[in-house]
Amino acid sequence: MANRREFISTATLTAAGIALAPLVACSQEPAAGAAAPAAAAPKPFKGPLLTRAVPATGEKIPVIGMGTSGSFEVGTDAAGRAPLGEVLDTFVGAGGSLIDTAPTYSTAEDVLGDLIADAKVRQKLFIATKLSGVSGREEGLAQFNDSLRRLKTDKVELLQVHNLRDTAVQIALARELKQQGKTRYVGLTHYREDGQAQLAAEMRQHKPDWVQINYSPVSRGAEKTIFPLAQELGIAVMINRAFEDGRLISQMRDKPLPPWAAEVGADSWAQLILKYVLSQPAVTVVIPATSKARHQLDNLKAGTGQLLDAKQRDALVAAMA
Numbered sequence: 678m679a680n681r682r683e684f685i686s687t688a689t690l691t692a693a694g695i696a697l698a699p700l701v702a703c704s705q706e707p708a709a710g711a712a713a714p715a716a717a718a719p720k721p722f723k724g725p726l727l728t729r730a731v732p733a734t735g736e737k738i739p740v741i742g743m744g745t746s747g748s749f750e751v752g753t754d755a756a757g758r759a760p761l762g763e764v765l766d767t768f769v770g771a772g773g774s775l776i777d778t779a780p781t782y783s784t785a786e787d788v789l790g791d792l793i794a795d796a797k798v799r800q801k802l803f804i805a806t807k808l809s810g811v812s813g814r815e816e817g818l819a820q821f822n823d824s825l826r827r828l829k830t831d832k833v834e835l836l837q838v839h840n841l842r843d844t845a846v847q848i849a850l851a852r853e854l855k856q857q858g859k860t861r862y863v864g865l866t867h868y869r870e871d872g873q874a875q876l877a878a879e880m881r882q883h884k885p886d887w888v889q890i891n892y893s894p895v896s897r898g899a900e901k902t903i904f905p906l907a908q909e910l911g912i913a914v915m916i917n918r919a920f921e922d923g924r925l926i927s928q929m930r931d932k933p934l935p936p937w938a939a940e941v942g943a944d945s946w947a948q949l950i951l952k953y954v955l956s957q958p959a960v961t962v963v964i965p966a967t968s969k970a971r972h973q974l975d976n977l978k979a980g981t982g983q984l985l986d987a988k989q990r991d992a993l994v995a996a997m998a
């Protein structure tokens with residue numbers, strides 16, 4: 678664990694705004710034979726992270742959150758979990774707070790709950806989980822109580838109805854749990870363009886505190902429906918699948934960054950994509966998922982400095998079309 682401890686102090690110092698040597702010297706180097714980054718050595722993280730307010734309360738949320746689908750779905754072995762401990766340490770050390778999970782992401786809630794307890798960081802986090810794939814109040818309640826046990830907590834910050842399943846019943850349950858102090862906010866989620874019309878209708882009907890939806894330079898449907906509606910109704914917006922499950926980054930891997938990337942302080946395609954997403958004023962937080970601390974640090978850097986102007990956003994869309 679010596680390496681992990683060393684990493685924590687590095688991340689913490691960096692979050693405090695102290696410029697450190699780039700992490701290229703640490704053990705999270707890409708494996709030999711992996712594609713070399715096109716740019717020079719990456720810049721260190723220099724915080725603080727930008728924040729955005731939740732319309733319902735004014736609470737400030739750091740704009741870079743993290744997802745757990747896929748990335749946190751590992752077993753109990755130390756080899757699988759240690760890199761995720763570093764992912765969490767890096768996130769918290771940089772001032773990150775919002776983590777999205779779900780009871781139906783196989784082991785993700787268990788892994789997250791254990792790592793949060795080990796690192797003793799629960800009070801620094803905003804945990805968002807879901808009522809997922811359940812029908813009826815009793816099934817939803819049993820699933821939520823199990824989520825609390827798995828996450829090793831007595832409440833969460835946000836409880837979302839996953840993918841519009843049994844929405845009326847499950848959002849009523851989420852509101853009941855909000856009344857009891859078991860969650861501070863309620864939300865609705867979807868993850869595809871073809872779910873956005875129904876999501877918009879349910880936003881109008883149920884007026885949740887939060888909505889979660891997909892958005893990226895190649896999936897821009899939310900600009901037409903979800904973003905303006907969220908602003909009209911005062912709903913916070915969480916963005917999933919900004920990297921299209923990683924495909925967008927793979928597609929751009931060997932291409933040089935545009936010359937204007939340095940103007941916005943970006944030294945990777947991942948940062949440009951996240952800055953693109955955050956350039957939408959309706960967006961509150963984006964939740965890229967990663968299993969690697971060096972990618973976490975890369976993603977966190979997108980939440981500092983300048984965002985993209987309209988011309989830069991158009992150029993990024995054209996580069997990725």
Ligand SMILES: NC(=O)c1ccc[n+]([C@@H]2O[C@H](COP(=O)([O-])OP(=O)(O)OC[C@H]3O[C@@H](n4cnc5c(N)ncnc54)[C@H](OP(=O)(O)O)[C@@H]3O)[C@@H](O)[C@H]2O)c1
Pocket residue numbers: 743744745746747748777778839840866867868889916917918919920921922923924926947964965966967968969971972973975976
């Ligand atoms: N309906 C819903 O409510 C719903 C649906 C989908 C997703 N979600 C939520 O949204 C989160 C994000 O979506 P997602 O996981 O589907 O996809 P994503 O964030 O678009 O992409 C994740 C992929 O990007 C890679 N990656 C992350 N950071 C990188 C970096 N800096 N450089 C290179 N590669 C990087 C990861 O690989 P490495 O591990 O190698 O970094 C992973 O394969 C999920 O985890 C989940 O919490 C919710």
